[in-house]
Amino acid sequence: MPRFLHVVGARPNFMKIAPLLREMDGRGWDNTLVHTGQHYDEDMSASFFHDLDIRAPDVNLGVGSGTHATQTAAVLTGMERVLEDVRPDLLIVVGDVNSTIAAALAAVKLHIPVAHVEAGLRSGDRRMPEEINRILTDQLSALCLTPSRDGDENLLREGIGEDRIRFVGNIMIDSLHYSVHRADKAGTLARYGVSRGEYGLVTLHRPSNVDHAGTLSGILDALERIAEDLPLLFPAHPRTKARLEALGRPLQHVRLLDPFTYLEMVALLEGAAVVLTDSGGLQEESTALGVPCLTLRSTTERPITITQGTNVLVPDRSTAAILDAFASQRNAGEGATLPDGWDGRTAGRIADVFAEWLQGDRAV
Ligand code: UD1
Numbered sequence: 001m002p003r004f005l006h007v008v009g010a011r012p013n014f015m016k017i018a019p020l021l022r023e024m025d026g027r028g029w030d031n032t033l034v035h036t037g038q039h040y041d042e043d044m045s046a047s048f049f050h051d052l053d054i055r056a057p058d059v060n061l062g063v064g065s066g067t068h069a070t071q072t073a074a075v076l077t078g079m080e081r082v083l084e085d086v087r088p089d090l091l092i093v094v095g096d097v098n099s100t101i102a103a104a105l106a107a108v109k110l111h112i113p114v115a116h117v118e119a120g121l122r123s124g125d126r127r128m129p130e131e132i133n134r135i136l137t138d139q140l141s142a143l144c145l146t147p148s149r150d151g152d153e154n155l156l157r158e159g160i161g162e163d164r165i166r167f168v169g170n171i172m173i174d175s176l177h178y179s180v181h182r183a184d185k186a187g188t189l190a191r192y193g194v195s196r197g198e199y200g201l202v203t204l205h206r207p208s209n210v211d212h213a214g215t216l217s218g219i220l221d222a223l224e225r226i227a228e229d230l231p232l233l234f235p236a237h238p239r240t241k242a243r244l245e246a247l248g249r250p251l252q253h254v255r256l257l258d259p260f261t262y263l264e265m266v267a268l269l270e271g272a273a274v275v276l277t278d279s280g281g282l283q284e285e286s287t288a289l290g291v292p293c294l295t296l297r298s299t300t301e302r303p304i305t306i307t308q309g310t311n312v313l314v315p316d317r318s319t320a321a322i323l324d325a326f327a328s329q330r331n332a333g334e335g336a337t338l339p340d341g342w343d344g345r346t347a348g349r350i351a352d353v354f355a356e357w358l359q360g361d362r363a364v
Pocket of ligand 1: 098
């Protein structure tokens with residue numbers, strides 16, 4: 001029986017592996033799940049396993065936080081051991097976090113082929129660690145599984161052969177569909193004291209937004225102004241929380257909160273009037289749910305959320321520019337359409353690709 005090794009490490013990985021593991025377990029295949037431990041807090045990791053019904057990992061490398069080199073090296077070393085032990089026919093990595101590239105690199109050096117779920121996304125901004133992780137992981141992968149057609153084009157442009165590329169659709173939407181009816185929408189909104197369509201959501205964690213006091217202050221000024229009229233819920237990533245504490249700026253209107261669980265986020269996103277974020281996943285989820293999204297970044301690796309969806313970039317993070325963008329986008333999102341393959345059935349298509357690939361010559 002073919003043996004598959006799946007790797008997750010950080011929060012945005014969990015919703016990508018959950019539907020695929022469920023699908024592949026359902027086919028009776030031999031699947032081993034490794035958690036690198038890049039994210040380890042209850043609300044950055046365990047709560048997602050619970051909400052998404054992911055079974056406990058077979059192995060946890062416990063790598064934790066550190067500089068990019070430290071973290072990547074710890075995953076590389078830990079994964080080499082696991083890969084030698086399990087000797088899978090295929091390693092499956094998702095997304096663009098440090099755990100993704102490190103696991104892929106460990107595998108190819110052992111001549112174990114890699115499949116990359118969410119391949120081909122490019123922001124063009126090489127100062128983002130995720131962009132480097134995306135480019136390199138795709139170069140290493142025997143199978144590049146893309147969520148949108150622009151991904152195929154990016155890969156072809158980088159010299160990756162057509163035989164390695166499969167358009168499969170967006171697996172995030174599988175998790176969204178799985179959860180949107182299970183989330184307690186009314187209860188969650190009531191618990192946070194907000195009414196449907198009468199509040200906004202904020203998430204920020206990119207170094208480019210939160211690591212410079214001046215940029216962060218300008219963004220907070222804009223958020224405070226918006227929150228005078230529209231309640232804003234701001235579940236903060238640990239990195240952001242630390243920066244906000246260092247800044248020592250009290251927030252009067254914006255409601256700073258601990259990170260949401262996945263089901264809380266789905267419930268609150270579905271009922272939100274607008275989202276202000278620098279997250280990749282929220283750009284997609286807001287497009288899928290038709291909620292206007294302001295992305296506080298100068299680039300996106302998910303341009304389809306702009307051309308087809310509800311997303312708009314806010315490249316200038318000054319207070320005035322954010323307020324302008326907010327004023328013009330708030331009631332937008334009409335006319336948005338669902339991109340091809342964002343239908344909640346991506347996991348099945350990926351499993352079909354694996355089944356077919358196993359019949360072939362399994363090139364690394
Ligand atoms: C990582 C990903 C990023 C993704 C984000 C989502 C990389 C390069 N970046 O960034 O693409 O959007 O996850 O959350 O892989 N921390 C905790 N508890 C945790 C995890 C982190 O307190 O469970 C704190 C630590 O102080 C740590 C910091 O957050 O140093 C950053 O964590 P790290 O995993 O290095 O990167 P993220 O910013 O989370």
